[in-house]
Amino acid sequence: MGQRYRYTLGTQVYNFKNLAQVMAKATPHRSGDRLAGVIAQSAQERAVAQMTLADIPLKAFLNEALIAYEDDEITRLIMDDHDANAFMAIAHLTVGDFRNWLLSDFATSSVLASVRQGITPEMAAAVSKIMRNQDLILIAKKCHVTSAFRNTIGLPGHLSTRLQPNHPTDDINGIAACILDGLLYGNGDAVIGINPATDNVAQAIKLMTLMDEVIQKYEIPTQSCVLTHVTNTIECIEAGAPVDLVFQSIGGTEATNSSFGFSLNTLAEAQDAALSLKRGTVGNNVMYFETGQGSSLSANAHHGLDQQTCETRAYAVARKFNPLLVNTVVGFIGPEYLFDGKEITRAGLEDHFCAKLLGIPMGCDVCYTNHAEADQNDMDNLLTLLGVAGCSFVMGIPGSDDIMLNYQTTSFHDALYVRRVLGSRPAPEFEKWLTNMNIMKNSSDVTLSHSLPAAFAKPLDALAGGRS
């Protein structure tokens, strides 16, 4: 502790007071770090910080906590759960060497899987800061992370989607209409997940029941989730509700999570409760987490760290609970954290890379708000890049437009686009269902059927009849 980091460039000596400061100043530009006052003061200072960071041994991250061990349960989790044996293969490397090692042909998918428990979030964040976008894509593609509940997510060559049928008043027919639309466009294998407009236990149970009925009636190999607070979901389980997945937004510091109203103990309790229901058929990953750069700063809980490092520390929380799904809601908070398409793109690739390196089944809500300098073309670019990088899942929402949360994300059509250009497929169990239901005519080239599947034609006919 108290150690100084120094770099001499010509006659100029750059001093960085600690590891956190080197990390923050080495980060590619983003508005949130400027807002927090931790950003490099010039482009040259950033480049020098990156060179300083590249020379730091990975071992230093085990000796210098960015937030004190005594003050933060996430730091304790990271330090206490560190696997020294897994770390041995990379223990001699600096951050710069680590980049070379990750890119080398020696670091195959199985080698990467064997070291992941030895990598701390801070090591992953550090190496990402000295990477180009193509590095983030190339290495992430080598990291295979699969998870399972009623289908299998994250197999190489597959891309799943969360069907997000939100409605501003939780109207059940409005939600059912969006679910139908998504299913008929081949979406919904990661989860059918609703952000409720009214957030309480009774409402959550109602929406869970709705989704459970649809999944059972049409025998869909997928899972549902109401994205309500973890303590609400625990109450739902106690009330006997059909809970598949437990949701929670998580951050990378204890103070962030306190501001979200939970601790690691709360998550453990929720996981136990969900596991006791034994609702999975092909696996028992029962947790669903959302993250996103800027949440710690927004909660005034960032301890002077840059937002990408805080974000990566959240993956330690995720990793502890073997989630089915994790996704970064990359462009949601707004331009005070990620200003434009360029910053959103970079952040999305960093989050996906760091999470996959740490062994998290990472997806991305490729999204933006209308006050950010971004548009659909930026989303197309990031979606394509993440597809190439082997992203586990993205959002699927009618026409990209979330009418409840007032932001834009990827549409049902967008998912089909990326599956077709990259030859990626839905979860195998779900793909089989799409074919059996006659929704997909040819799943290998992503061709939809022209006619309405019989099972869904029936309720639509009944509806038309009922109105006439």
Next chain:
Amino acid sequence: MTADFKSNDLANTDHKNNGNVVHNPWRDLRQFTDARIGLGRAGISLPTSEMLAFQLSHAQARDAVNFPLDINEMKAKLATVNTANARVLHLHSQAVDRVTYLQRPDLGRKLNENSRQLLLDFVAEQQQSTQEKYDLAIVVADGLSSLAVQKNAAPFITELLSQLSVNKPLTFAPITLVEQGRVAIGDDIGELLNAQIVMVLIGERPGLSSPDSLGLYLTWEPKTGLNDSLRNCISNIRPAGLPYIDAARRAAYLLNEAKTLKLTGVNLKDRTQDDVIEHQQSSRHFLNAE
């Protein structure tokens, strides 16, 4: 077709029976939701008309963010609103322009030096008439949608005042009009004007189907540095959202409660809601109909 075709000709081309667009028979389900379902497809992609319709909605939302407030028009509108004090004070935050405003919410929360002086001068001028604390200071700030403010602020205030006048009359500070303002700038203003409660009317982050939502925030005993948990909010005030008359009823209720309880925020609950969502009549939906 002539070269100077109209935009709706373009929209119609998709609906010609030329076989390149697959229409979705379930589009009728849009009776249940404003979500963009049943869009149809060209191959697996959006049909031209739907793609362009989205671009138009996005353009409108973007314009809502970037259009500057028409200060003179707003001043004129607000001056005609019937308060005891017809003065409108024009203020500016420390965010010098839109780009700064979007990246630096901290600057949007503070008054610049000229504006601070303007308020100090105003208060000094009032001293001769031994001014007591105002009951209410109304702050109108552009926020993320000047369109919301331009369209909805004056008619909402008019409605609110007509509902308030039934009760014991309140004393009003002059209305302030703020450029590049965030919600918390009301704390500065309310404190300088010596107001018991500040009501900030501000343009909300625009969605594609709602580029003009007005938000309302109430803060008891405003002073610089208060936490957001000490405010009450009413959201989506606009004719297609929460109508003026209903929003004014809720605001009047909250104002009354705040004066009685001497607080705002999480300990002041809005119990006026008569449209509680969980009391929908039926839990049956078309997908599980027998």
